[in-house]
Amino acid sequence: MTTLCTAPETGLNAVILRMIERILNRVNALSQGGPGWTRPSYSPLETAAHLIIEEEAHALGMEVRRDHGGNLIARMPGRDPQLPPIWCGSHLDTVAEGGAYDGQAGVAAALALVAAMRSQGITPEADFVVVVTRAEESVWFPVSYIGSRAATGQLLAADLQALRVDTGRSLADHMRDEGGDPEALMTAVPPAPARFLEFHIEQGPVLETAEEPFAIVTAIRGGLRYRAARLHGVWAHSGGAPREGRADAVVAFADLVMAMDRVWEEILARGADLTVTFGRVSAASPAHAMAKVAGVLDFCIDLRSDDEAVLDAADEALKAAIAEIEAARPGIRFDLGLQSRSRPAQLSQSMAEWVAGGAARLGLSPRRMLSGGGHDAAAFATAGWESVMVFIRNRNGSHCPDEGMNPADLALAVEAVYTALSGNAGP
C-alpha cells in the first residue's frame, strides 16, 4: 500500500513551476513568426509582452509603473522601506529567430518568486521589484543594454539616435512609439543604486555537460564589436581575371578569418579569456554572382573577454592582420566602421553568497562561473548596483529556436532564491 502525501516543499515548487510555465506560454504566444521567436526591441510585440507581465503583476497585487525608457517596474512592498530594494527581472525582446527562454525565463522567475511569497503569506524584508527591461538584444539597435542603462541613468543622448537595423528609424522614435519619453529620460534622476538579481539560461554547454541544474555567475564578459565592417576588393570576371591581378574580397575575408582564429588560439594559450566570432557575412547583394570575383563583402566581428586589456590586445591584432592582408593583396581595403564596446562587469560577491546560502538550505552547492554573454545585470553592476545572476542549465545554446531549458531546473533555482529571500533580508 502506498500513501501519497504532498509535502509543503512540493506545494511551493508547484506554485513556482506553474507561474514559470504560465508566463513562458503567454509571452511566447507572441512572435513575428517562425522559426523560433522574433520580438524586436521597442516593437509592438515587445510592448504586448510587457502588457502580459503588467496583467500578471496586478493579479499578484503589485503596484506597476513604467519609467521613461518604457521599462516595466512592479513593486511588492517589503517590511522595511529603509532597506535597499531587490530588483529582479530580465528582458522580453529576442534576436531574430531566437529561442523560448533567453530573457523570458528571467522575467518568469521574478514573477514566480512573488507568487511563491504570496502563496506562503510572506512579506519580504526589503521591497521586491519585478523589472522587465527593454531592448536587451543589441542586434536591433547598435547599442548595448538599452533598457537597463535607461533604468539606471546611463543611456546617452547619442544612443537615442541609433537606428534600428530593420526599420532604419531611430531609437528615440521607436521608444516614443512604445510609450517611452526619450526627452524626459535624458533629464530624469535614476533610482538610487540598490540590488539586482537576474535568472538567465546559460548560453554555453557547461551546466548541461556537468549535469548541474543551475550556477551562480561571478562576472560578465565585455564585448568589442565592429557591426558593419566592409571589405572592398575589385570586381572581376571569374574566368577572365588571372590569379595575379585579382583583389578578391572573399579570399581576403577568408584570410582575415583564419588570421583571427590563430590570434584567438594564441591568446587562449597564454591563459587569457577571449571569444572571437564573425557573425553575419554577406557577399550576396544583387551585384554578386557566380560569374564574378567579389568586389565587396560585408561582415561583422564580435570579440568578448572578462578583461578589457585582452579586448584591446585582440583589437590590435585584428588591425595588424588587416594591415598585413592589405599590404599582401593590392586592391584590398578594409573599412571596419564604428566600434561598439561593453565593459566586463564584476558581479556582487555578497549577493552570490546570499544565493548560495539559499541553495545550501536545499542541499545544493551551485558552481560559480563566468557569463560569456552580456546581460542586463552588467548594466546594473556598472551603475553601482550590487548584482548577481543565476544561470540555468540549457541545451543547444541561446539565440536559436532550439534553446532547451527544463522549467524544472529554473523552478529549483527560484526555490533556492526564495529560501534565501524568505529567510532574511538578503545580502
Added chain:
Amino acid sequence: MTTLCTAPETGLNAVILRMIERILNRVNALSQGGPGWTRPSYSPLETAAHLIIEEEAHALGMEVRRDHGGNLIARMPGRDPQLPPIWCGSHLDTVAEGGAYDGQAGVAAALALVAAMRSQGITPEADFVVVVTRAEESVWFPVSYIGSRAATGQLLAADLQALRVDTGRSLADHMRDEGGDPEALMTAVPPAPARFLEFHIEQGPVLETAEEPFAIVTAIRGGLRYRAARLHGVWAHSGGAPREGRADAVVAFADLVMAMDRVWEEILARGADLTVTFGRVSAASPAHAMAKVAGVLDFCIDLRSDDEAVLDAADEALKAAIAEIEAARPGIRFDLGLQSRSRPAQLSQSMAEWVAGGAARLGLSPRRMLSGGGHDAAAFATAGWESVMVFIRNRNGSHCPDEGMNPADLALAVEAVYTALSGNAGP
C-alpha cells in the same frame, strides 16, 4: 594651309562606328535600374532588346525570323546559296548590375558588318546571318548557353525545367512568355552546322595591359560549378560557446577558401590552366546575427580551365579539402548540391586565319588568346560549327557597371572582319 579629305576607309569606319553606337545606345536604354544594366534572361526587357534589333535588321533590308527558343535570326542573302552561311552575333541579356558591352557589343558588331556591306554595295558570297541569342548569362537559370544550345539542337528537356533564381519559375514557362515554344523546340531539326563569329569584350585585362585593340580567340575555357553549396555548422552564442566545442560555419568556409587558394596555386605551378572563384557567399539570413556563431553558410564555387582533366583534378581537390575540414571540425558538414559543367571548346583554326587575313590587310596582327569566360561561340563549336571569336580591349573586367570598351576598338575589329568578308567567301 590644311586640306581635309575623307578617304573611303574613313567613311566605312564611320558607318561602322555609327551603327555600333546606335545599337549600344538603344539597347542600353533598357534596364531594370542601376547601378549598371540588368536584363534577365527570358525577361520582357530581353525581348524588348530583341525587338530593337529586329527593327534595325528590317531597316537594313534583312529577313527576320525567330526560332522556337526565341533566338532572333536575320538573314542577308549571299551570292552562293551552296556555301555554308556565316552566323554572327551574341546575346542581349546581362547579369544583375552588369555592364554596357558584354553581349551588346557582339550584336552591334554583327549589324555594323551588314551596314558596312550595304554602304559599300557589297553582297557577301555566303549568306550572312545576324543571330541574337537568348539567355547566355547563366546566373538566371542554372544552365549554360541556353539560347545558342537551343539554336543548335543541344538543349535538353531537363534543362527546360530549370528555375529562374529570381522568379522561381521554369525556363519553359519563361521561354513561352517571351514568344518561344519549348515543346516544338524539343522536336525541331536544327540548322546544319555552318560558321559562327562572335565579337565580345575581353573579360580580363590582357589587351588593356598590352595596349592592343583586339585579339583572336582560339579556345574557350570550360567550367565546373556548384551554384548552391551549403555549409552546415552549429548555431551557438558568440560569447557563451567555448572555442573547443564550436562548429562555426564561417570559420569552416574560410578554411575551405584558403585550401582551394592553395590548390589553385599548385595547379598553376605545374603549368596547367585554372581559375578558382567563390562568387556569392551568404551567412546573412534573418537567423544570422552579430551575437551568433553561424550555423549555416551558403556559397558557390566556380572552376574554369581549358582542360577537362584539370577541372576534374580541381574538383577532386575540392572534395578532399572538404573531407579534411569535416574530419578536423566536428559538427561541420558540407553539401555541395548539384554540379553543373560546360566543356572547354577549341575554336576554328581556319576562321582564325580568315580574320587574321582581314586584319593583316589593315596592317594589324592581332594576338591569339584564350577566353576565360564561356560564350555562345562555345555552344556553336560544340555543335560542330566552325567558330571563332574576336576579343575587344576592355577596362575594368566584365559583368560590372564599369565595363569600359572603346567603340573605336570594336569598329576597328569589325573593319578587319569586313575586309575579310568583302575580299572572299570566308574560310
